Amino acid sequence: MSDSPALEIDGERFSRLxxxxxxxxxxxxxxxxxxxxxxxSQLSRERLGYSExxxxxxxxxxxxxxxxxxxxxxxLDAARHRQGPTVFEWLVEIVSGxxxxxxxxx
Numbered sequence: 001m002s003d004s005p006a007l008e009i010d011g012e013r014f015s016r017l018x019x020x021x022x023x024x025x026x027x028x029x030x031x032x033x034x035x036x037x038x039x040x041s042q043l044s045r046e047r048l049g050y051s052e053x054x055x056x057x058x059x060x061x062x063x064x065x066x067x068x069x070x071x072x073x074x075x076l077d078a079a080r081h082r083q084g085p086t087v088f089e090w091l092v093e094i095v096s097g098x099x100x101x102x103x104x105x106x
Contacts, residue, residue: 056087
């Protein structure tokens with residue numbers, strides 16, 4: 001990793017997925033070779049938990065291709081029962097998936 005400054009995600013600045021992307025546009029992760037510190041990550045875990053996951057999956061279900069509806073509906077049903085990954089977990093997986101970024105939950 002280079003000495004470029006760590007990218008900071010401030011969990012106090014958003015409570016919905018759309019706000020996360022406003023706060024931290026995806027381009028911030030491209031060609032970046034540094035750490036990524038997610039401050040107030042526990043707050044984000046709560047805010048981007050099952051309520052936000054249900055909201056996102058309901059939106060996805062209303063817009064997805066008919067062939068995808070059974071899978072999205074199953075994910076939605078699971079989220080309504082507080083099962084399966086949450087929006088927070090989706091984001092952690094995405095950010096951690098960048099080989100050039102090391103994620104630190106703070």
